[in-house]
Amino acid sequence: MMHIMQLIARRAGTALFILLLVSAVVFSLSSLLPGDAAQQLLGQSATPEALAALRESLGLDKPGYVRYVTWLKGLLIGDPGVSLANNMPVAELVAERLPRSLVLAGIAALVSVPIALTLGILSAMYGGSRLDRVLNFTTLCMVAIPEFLVATVLVLIFAVKLGWVSSLSYAPPGASLGQFLSAYALPVVTLFFVLVAQMARMSRAAVLDQLSEPYVEMAVLKGASLPRVVLRHALPNAIGPIANAVALSMSYLLGGVVIVEVIFNYPGIASLMVDSVANRDMPLLQTCAMIFCAAYLLLVLIADVCAIVSNPKLRT
Amino acid sequence: MNLFRTLGYSGTLGLSLVLFWLFIALFGPALAPHPVGEIVAWDVFEPIGGANLLGTDYLGRDVLSRILHGTRFTVVLAAAAAMLAGFMGVSLGILAAVSPRWVDESMSRFMDALISIPGKIFALVMIAAFGSSLLLLIVIVGVAYTPGCYRIARSLAVNLNQMDFVQVARARGEGRIYLAWAEILPNMIHPMMTDVGLRFVWAVLLLSSLSFLGLGVQPPDADLGSLVRENMGGLAEGAPAVLMPAVAIALVTIGVNLVIDSLRGNVSNTAGSV
Numbered sequence: 001m002m003h004i005m006q007l008i009a010r011r012a013g014t015a016l017f018i019l020l021l022v023s024a025v026v027f028s029l030s031s032l033l034p035g036d037a038a039q040q041l042l043g044q045s046a047t048p049e050a051l052a053a054l055r056e057s058l059g060l061d062k063p064g065y066v067r068y069v070t071w072l073k074g075l076l077i078g079d080p081g082v083s084l085a086n087n088m089p090v091a092e093l094v095a096e097r098l099p100r101s102l103v104l105a106g107i108a109a110l111v112s113v114p115i116a117l118t119l120g121i122l123s124a125m126y127g128g129s130r131l132d133r134v135l136n137f138t139t140l141c142m143v144a145i146p147e148f149l150v151a152t153v154l155v156l157i158f159a160v161k162l163g164w165v166s167s168l169s170y171a172p173p174g175a176s177l178g179q180f181l182s183a184y185a186l187p188v189v190t191l192f193f194v195l196v197a198q199m200a201r202m203s204r205a206a207v208l209d210q211l212s213e214p215y216v217e218m219a220v221l222k223g224a225s226l227p228r229v230v231l232r233h234a235l236p237n238a239i240g241p242i243a244n245a246v247a248l249s250m251s252y253l254l255g256g257v258v259i260v261e262v263i264f265n266y267p268g269i270a271s272l273m274v275d276s277v278a279n280r281d282m283p284l285l286q287t288c289a290m291i292f293c294a295a296y297l298l299l300v301l302i303a304d305v306c307a308i309v310s311n312p313k314l315r316t
Numbered sequence: 317m318n319l320f321r322t323l324g325y326s327g328t329l330g331l332s333l334v335l336f337w338l339f340i341a342l343f344g345p346a347l348a349p350h351p352v353g354e355i356v357a358w359d360v361f362e363p364i365g366g367a368n369l370l371g372t373d374y375l376g377r378d379v380l381s382r383i384l385h386g387t388r389f390t391v392v393l394a395a396a397a398a399m400l401a402g403f404m405g406v407s408l409g410i411l412a413a414v415s416p417r418w419v420d421e422s423m424s425r426f427m428d429a430l431i432s433i434p435g436k437i438f439a440l441v442m443i444a445a446f447g448s449s450l451l452l453l454i455v456i457v458g459v460a461y462t463p464g465c466y467r468i469a470r471s472l473a474v475n476l477n478q479m480d481f482v483q484v485a486r487a488r489g490e491g492r493i494y495l496a497w498a499e500i501l502p503n504m505i506h507p508m509m510t511d512v513g514l515r516f517v518w519a520v521l522l523l524s525s526l527s528f529l530g531l532g533v534q535p536p537d538a539d540l541g542s543l544v545r546e547n548m549g550g551l552a553e554g555a556p557a558v559l560m561p562a563v564a565i566a567l568v569t570i571g572v573n574l575v576i577d578s579l580r581g582n583v584s585n586t587a588g589s590v
C-alpha cells in the first residue's frame with residue numbers, strides 16, 4: 001500500500017512539474033510579443049508619457065522573469081489580473097463561465113465513455129468480423145470529420161427541419177427538465193460524435209493488445225468462452241491502457257468544446273477564450289489556457305492513478 | 317492491380333478521394349466557372365442545382381467556385397504544416413538519440429510539457445501573440461504538431477541506434493552527424509511518412525477550425541473553414557453554402573485517413589494522437 005501511495009505521489013509531482021513548464025511556455029509565448037499591452041490599450045496616437053505611466057501601472061517595465069513570477073503568484077492565489085478588454089477581474093469572468101463548461105463537458109463525457117468502451121471492447125472481442133470492420137470504417141471516417149460539420153448537420157436536421165430542439169443552447173438556472181434537455185441535446189451529441197470514435201478505436205487497440213498475450217491463448221485453450229476470456233481475463237489487464245485512451249481522447253473533448261461553444265453560442269470558458277484571442281486580451285487568455293492545460297494534465301494523472309491502482313503487480 | 321489488392325476496398329476509396337482532391341488543389345482555380353470574388357446572382361443562399369451548381373453564398377457568389385479556390389489553401393497550408401512538423405520532429409528526435417544523455421533528457425522533458433498543451437489551445441495562444449498570416453499559420457500548426465512527431469521519431473531513432481549496423485559504424489569511428497544522416501535516418505523514413513500523413517489530417521482539421529473561429533486564414537483569402545464561417549447565417553435556411561465546404565473538408569480528411577489505415581495493414585491504432 002505504501003508503495004502505491006509513493007508511486008502516485010511521484011506521478012502527481014511530475015504532473016505539477018510539467019504544469020509549471022507549461023505555465024512558462026504559455027507566459028513567454030504570450031507576453032514576449034512585439035507591441036505590448038499598453039500600446040494596444042492606448043492606440044498609436046498615445047503620448048510617450050502616458051505609455052510609460054500605463055506600463056508602470058501594469059508592471060510592464062519590469063523584466064520578463066519578474067513579471068512571470070508575479071503572474072504565477074497571482075494565478076496560484078486566484079487573482080490572475082484584470083481583463084484588458086472589459087476591465088473586469090479575470091477571476092470573476094472565469095468563475096462565471098467555468099462551471100457551465102464543466103457541466104457541458106461532464107455531460108458529454110458521461111454519455112460518451114460507456115458507449116465508446118462498449119463499442120471498443122465489442123469490436124476487439126470480435127476482431128476481424130463484419131461488426132469489427134464496419135465499426136473500424138465508421139470510426140475511421142468519424143475521427144476525420146470536423147466538429148462544425150457534425151454540429152451544422154445536427155442543427156439542420158433537428159432544429160431547422162424537425163424543430164425538436166432549439167439551436168441556441170443555454171438553459172438558464174431554474175429551467176425545466178424539458179428546456180434543459182432541449183438546450184443541451186445538440187452540443188452534447190456533437191461532442192459525443194467527436195469523442196466516441198477516437199475513444200472506441202483506442203480502447204479497441206488496448207484490448208486487442210492484451211488478446212495477443214500468451215495467457216489469453218491459454219485461457220482459450222482450456223475452453224473458456226469468448227466473453228469470459230475477454231471480460232474476466234483480458235479486461236482487468238487492459239484497464240490501465242484503456243484509462244489512458246480515455247484520458248487522451250479527452251484532449252479532443254477540450255478541443256471540441258471550443259468549437260461547440262462558439263457554434264451554439266454557449267457562454268462557457270472556451271468561447272471566452274476565443275474572444276480573448278480576437279481581442280488580444282492576454283491576462284484572460286493566459287488564464288483560460290492554463291485552465292485547459294491543467295484540466296488535461298489532471299485527466300492524464302487520473303488515468304495514471306487508475307493504471308497504478310489496477311495493476312496487481314503493485315498490490316502487496 | 318497489386319496496389320489495389322494491398323489497399324483493399326476502403327484504401328482504394330481513400331486513394332481515389334486523395335487523388336481527386338490533389339487534382340482540385342492543383343487545377344481547381346482553373347476549372348472554376350467564375351472568378352473567386354464575382355457576384356453572380358441577386359439571390360443569396362440559393363439551393364443546389366440551379367444556374368449555379370452548388371448554389372450561391374451570403375453575397376450571391378458561386379459556391380462551387382469558392383470551394384474550388386478554397387481547397388488549395390486548405391490542402392497546401394496543411395501539407396506544409398505537416399511537413400514542417402515532420403522535419404522538425406525527425407531532426408530533433410534523431411538529435412536526441414545520438415546526443416549525450418542530458419541533452420536527450422532536457423529536450424524530452426520540454427517536449428512533454430508542449431505535448432500536454434492541447435493543440436487547439438496552443439494554436440490559439442500563438443495566434444493571439446503573433447497574429448495569423450498564411451506563413452504564420454503554417455509555422456503555428458507545424459510547431460503545434462512537432463512534439464508528437466518528435467516523440468515517435470525519437471523512439472524509432474533510439475531503437476535504431478542500438479542496432480548492430482549502427483554499432484559497427486560507431487566502432488568504425490564515424491561521427492555523430494554521419495550516424496544520424498547515413499545510418500539512422502534512411503531507416504525511419506517509411507514509418508515517419510505515415511505519421512506525417514496522419515498529422516496532415518489533423519492539420520487540415522485544426523486549420524479549418526481556426527478559420528471557422530475567424531482566427532485562421534483572413535479575408536479576402538478563404539480556405540474551406542472560412543467558407544463555412546462566412547455562410548453560417550444561411551444555416552437556418554439549410555443553405556448548401558454552409559454544408560458543402562464542411563463536407564469538402566471531411567472528404568479530404570477521410571480520404572487520407574482511409575489510405576493510411578490500409579497502408580498500415582489494418583493495425584488501426586491511432587493511439588498517441590496528440
